[in-house]
Amino acid sequence: MRVLIIKLGALGDVIIAMPHIQQIIQHYPEDEVWLLTAPEYGSLFSEFAHLKVQTFPRKGLRSVADPIRWVRSKTFQVVIDLQGSDRSKMMVSLSGANKKAGLGPGFPYTHFPENKGIIDGEVHSFHRLNRLLESANIPIALDGPHLQGSSADRQQVTEWLKQQGIFEQKIVLIHAGSSTRWESKRWTTNHFVTLGTILAEQYGLAVIWLGGKEDAEINQKLVQFAGTDATGLFSLLELAELAHHAYFAITTDSAPMHIIAATGTPVYALFGPTDWQRSYAVGQKDRVLTHHVECSPCFIPQCPPERGHKCLVDLKPEMVLAQLKQDGFLS
Known part of the structure; x- marks a missing residue:
């Protein structure tokens, strides 16, 4: 059959x-x-x-x-x-x-x-x-997705980390972008600058900015303040292998959120215009970060100017840092 x-x-x-x-x-x-x-x-x-x-x-x-x-x-x-x-x-x-x-x-x-x-x-x-x-009379899935690359993927990632001089450091993966169709999912650039700088300078963490070609512009801005730019460097499974090296990750509601979560790495996801209850990374429900406003979730790809993107603008870096401290990642 x-x-x-x-x-x-x-x-x-x-x-x-x-x-x-x-x-x-x-x-x-x-x-x-x-x-x-x-x-x-x-x-x-x-x-x-x-x-x-x-x-x-x-x-x-x-x-x-x-x-x-x-x-x-x-x-x-x-x-x-x-x-x-x-x-x-x-x-x-x-x-x-x-x-x-x-x-x-x-x-x-x-x-x-x-x-x-x-x-x-x-x-x-x-x-x-x-x-x-x-x-359909098929047994249900009890566990979430699991991603792991090949030995070649692991070697590629290990060599890159060593070349960057961060192989022995605690690594934080951050995906600041989104698809070009969903600009409303993006946290403000200034928030990412603040967060990345604090993680790198105050806590000594190696920040890696992730993304594809649609994220190149924002990552080029962010890397001027802190961290390493890894835009477009890794395949899907190589990104999974990179995630296996990470201490934790911070993402928007995006594909990297799901890829990283599928490796078991803690993922803190920033949600605003979309419904986190429908889309959070499996196994990471308790790490979703939101700021309640009446119009969220709106499912609007571009926030109307009169609303001021408050769902994400008012979700401050201090709130993310406080959650990381509460969970024992920062001390």
Whole structure:
């Protein structure tokens, strides 16, 4: 029998779903299990035994027609949609599978949880995906995601840390950026300057600024005050290996938050415009940092000027430092 799992993105959501994908694989040990995902996430599953991975672009003309054509050609008997988008629903509906599971409810799924997977007020996607597994008679995931790179990834990171002269130091990872579409998720640059400078100068911690090309500009500003710029230097699994060296991390609501958390490293996440209860890094619920204002969460990618971005502006560096002290990271 052929089984298809659909999980296209985004990166943080893919990481959250990794334990559920593992549960599906274990539930069908004698069958041919495939994962359909985006090309940039395929490497995350390189060590998943008994899993075949097929990738297609998430955007553009080929993102719809080509995967549908491929799905139909494979004659899957079971399709489990962990994505729940209009595009993935179209793939499910045209798959020809007898068993079609998704968050639902209704068409095109034959199996779906009641109340969209929300039970006892728990709305986080990790728990919602567990309700999906239950509806498909698959054991739920009990533990969160776990990321670890290869020996080559470890060597690459170790050599870089030694080159920077910080291999023996306590390391703090900070991701100050966000996707260009979600500028409202960003803490103010001045707050990051204050926090990074205090961590480096008062506590002797080695601050490393993380991010991709969209974070290059802000990291170039921040590194002038403290720390080391690691923008764009590491693959996803190399970043996981870097996280294994870290004392703790501070991030926005972003993919690095989920990557670092999946290594077991403590992650303090700054939330404002988005709902932390839906999106916090698994295992890091008690380290979420927020400042309550009536308009949060607003889910607006750019804060209207009249609101002054108060959800994050009023979340001061002193509040972050106080939490770190309370948790025993600073003394």
